[in-house]
Amino acid sequence: MLTALCIHPRDNVAVVLREVRKGEDVLVNLNTGAVHLTAQNDIPFGHKIAVTTLPVSKPIIKYGEEIGNAKTLIQPGEWVHLENVYCERGRED
Amino acid sequence: MHTFYGYRRPQGLPGVRNLVAIIPSVFCANTVVRRITQQVAGTVELTHPVGCSQVGLDLELTAKALKGVGRHPNFYGVVVVGLGCERFRAKELADSIAATGKPVEMLVIQEEGDTQEAIAKGVLLAQKLVEQAAKQQKEEFPLSELCLGLKCGGTDATSGIAANPVLGWVTDQIVAEGGSAMLTEVTELIGAEHVLARRAVTPQVGQKILETIHNMENKLKVGTAHCDLQNRSALISPGNEDGGVTTVVEKALGGIHKGGTGPITGVLAYGEPLVEHGLYILDCPGHDGEAVTGLAASGCQVVVFTTGRGTPTGFPGVPVVKITGNTSTYERMKFNLDFNAGEIIDKGLSIPEVGTGLLKTVIETASGVPTKAEIGLHDELFCITRSYGG
Numbered sequence: 001m002l003t004a005l006c007i008h009p010r011d012n013v014a015v016v017l018r019e020v021r022k023g024e025d026v027l028v029n030l031n032t033g034a035v036h037l038t039a040q041n042d043i044p045f046g047h048k049i050a051v052t053t054l055p056v057s058k059p060i061i062k063y064g065e066e067i068g069n070a071k072t073l074i075q076p077g078e079w080v081h082l083e084n085v086y087c088e089r090g091r092e093d
Numbered sequence: 094m095h096t097f098y099g100y101r102r103p104q105g106l107p108g109v110r111n112l113v114a115i116i117p118s119v120f121c122a123n124t125v126v127r128r129i130t131q132q133v134a135g136t137v138e139l140t141h142p143v144g145c146s147q148v149g150l151d152l153e154l155t156a157k158a159l160k161g162v163g164r165h166p167n168f169y170g171v172v173v174v175g176l177g178c179e180r181f182r183a184k185e186l187a188d189s190i191a192a193t194g195k196p197v198e199m200l201v202i203q204e205e206g207d208t209q210e211a212i213a214k215g216v217l218l219a220q221k222l223v224e225q226a227a228k229q230q231k232e233e234f235p236l237s238e239l240c241l242g243l244k245c246g247g248t249d250a251t252s253g254i255a256a257n258p259v260l261g262w263v264t265d266q267i268v269a270e271g272g273s274a275m276l277t278e279v280t281e282l283i284g285a286e287h288v289l290a291r292r293a294v295t296p297q298v299g300q301k302i303l304e305t306i307h308n309m310e311n312k313l314k315v316g317t318a319h320c321d322l323q324n325r326s327a328l329i330s331p332g333n334e335d336g337g338v339t340t341v342v343e344k345a346l347g348g349i350h351k352g353g354t355g356p357i358t359g360v361l362a363y364g365e366p367l368v369e370h371g372l373y374i375l376d377c378p379g380h381d382g383e384a385v386t387g388l389a390a391s392g393c394q395v396v397v398f399t400t401g402r403g404t405p406t407g408f409p410g411v412p413v414v415k416i417t418g419n420t421s422t423y424e425r426m427k428f429n430l431d432f433n434a435g436e437i438i439d440k441g442l443s444i445p446e447v448g449t450g451l452l453k454t455v456i457e458t459a460s461g462v463p464t465k466a467e468i469g470l471h472d473e474l475f476c477i478t479r480s481y482g483g
Contacts, residue, residue, distance in 0.1 A: 001441070007254060015250055015337070017438050046250030046401075047337035063253065065288060067343035080339070087340035089284045089310070
């Protein structure tokens with residue numbers, strides 16, 4: 001059973017299908033086949049985990065489309081959320 | 094091909110309920126409307142806070158919402174209640190509704206004397222309409238006669254992978270059978286406009302989609318530009334963020350799954366009814382009440398509302414089917430939620446497998462089975478959108 005779901009072949013983040021703990025093995029489906037990642041943080045259910053290295057300002061891709069950009073260098077297995085993602089759209093800050 | 098059992102109307106789509114609506118033209122008539130509704134079973138109250146001291150577009154939006162809701166096919170007939178001195182006249186509302194051919198009665202409090210006399214007269218008018226409505230028999234209609242309103246609220250990360258794709262599958266089935274559906278919450282389409290524009294039936298419709306979403310984004314920019322408002326500028330809620338949704342674009346891309354994968358026929362203005370069947374975008378902000386009111390005013394007989402975090406709300410006279418992709422939310426809020434799409438995540442079921450069940454629920458709802466929001470007497474979603482300063 002997958003731990004995290006990569007929704008679209010272009011995606012560089014996956015959605016964890018249950019809460020995972022730091023250091024835990026995470027099985028995620030990629031278009032090249034299922035791969036194992038090590039969770040770098042505790043990640044709540046439904047939140048995103050990086051499946052590749054994401055340098056600063058790299059587009060974050062989910063549903064096959066850009067949802068924002070990396071604010072800091074993000075490593076595979078890291079929790080991807082408000083701390084390390086920015087988005088110019090829909091807010092004025 | 095699927096069918097449902099509804100009520101034929103003199104024009105337009107059939108109703109999926111057969112109620113009598115009691116509608117004030119102005120908020121000053123709200124208590125009279127409420128008292129009438131309390132005394133006559135089979136009626137629903139559509140009380141609201143507007144109808145006077147408004148000008149321009151703001152007053153026109155109120156007029157469009159009240160006329161659209163009054164003309165809604167789920168209402169057999171309507172009693173309009175005015176005060177007498179308001180800007181939005183009871184007669185304008187009553188005439189607009191009567192143009193559909195349905196029975197309409199009108200009373201004006203200042204002409205009746207006082208509120209007690211108005212209530213007494215209104216009760217008799219409502220009772221007469223309820224008795225007439227009760228004589229109408231249901232008929233079988235093809236799914237092409239159904240228009241589904243699409244809405245999400247209390248979004249979490251399960252919405253984009255389970256509830257919205259399942260609703261999108263249902264949307265595709267209904268549109269394929271000649272029916273209609275409306276996406277709205279334009280504030281929450283920001284960032285997904287290019288994806289939607291690619292699905293437009295013509296380049297003109299594509300351009301209209303881009304313009305509609307850009308206009309909404311510009312309005313928001315103006316509204317949040319002041320430095321004192323910087324901490325009021327987020328378009329996604331703390332609940333969305335706690336649920337794993339990081340950006341407004343991510344929310345939009347997850348949200349548009351509700352509209353399935355088919356072509357987009359057109360863009361409708363607020364309160365505008367559909368002419369040809371198909372999938373539409375309705376120009377209305379994302380506030381749950383304003384959006385569902387917009388969907389009702391444009392004639393959607395059933396609204397399907399996806400929610401990850403769980404919301405109990407309903408609309409007077411229009412069934413709102415609640416669906417979640419989060420099994421834990423479903424287990425906690427069983428009294429409020431109609432359908433669990435969470436087995437896509439928990440058990441790896443396919444979207445069509447779960448979608449088949451949701452389509453059945455939608456058809457049963459359209460044929461008269463009450464939603465959890467109807468059973469719980471929820472009516473919070475009647476909320477008319479406003480426009481200040483243009």
